[in-house]
Amino acid sequence: MENKSVFEMILSGDLKSDIIYEDNQIFAIHDINPIAKIHILIIPKKKIATINDLSIDDIDLIGSMFLCAKDLAKKFGIDQSGYRLLFNTNDDAMQTVFHIHLHLIGGEKLKNI
Numbered sequence: 462m463e464n465k466s467v468f469e470m471i472l473s474g475d476l477k478s479d480i481i482y483e484d485n486q487i488f489a490i491h492d493i494n495p496i497a498k499i500h501i502l503i504i505p506k507k508k509i510a511t512i513n514d515l516s517i518d519d520i521d522l523i524g525s526m527f528l529c530a531k532d533l534a535k536k537f538g539i540d541q542s543g544y545r546l547l548f549n550t551n552d553d554a555m556q557t558v559f560h561i562h563l564h565l566i567g568g569e570k571l572k573n574i
């Protein structure tokens with residue numbers, strides 16, 4: 462059997478992390494190593510290793526992740542000040558967890574990318 466991703470371990474309770482949002486398809490947690498005052502990860506319950514592995518069946522899932530991100534941006538008070546959403550994919554982008562996740566980053570002035 463394939464190893465569980467760190468996010469599957471959090472979801473199953475094997476690894477401790479406060480789940481700040483959950484529905485039947487996705488959940489969200491604070492990043493353990495935040496790069497800004499607000500750094501949240503929005504994660505599908507279904508394990509998809511990278512964005513390269515997305516299929517047409519995942520369109521609703523990806524849409525839900527973005528809707529969740531904008532709702533959390535509002536909940537954490539950064540919807541008007543601004544925020545960044547990103548997926549890292551593979552080595553050059555320094556993806557470290559091979560279970561896709563949308564980073565929601567803000568709460569302070571971010572450097573240009």
Ligand code: 5GP
Nearest residue numbers: 467478490491492493494549555556557558
């Ligand atoms: P990536 O580099 O793959 O785009 O992002 C993975 C993110 O997951 C990193 O920002 C890292 O800090 C975060 N992360 C890794 N392990 C854990 C963990 O056990 N708990 C939480 N909350 N975040 C984690």
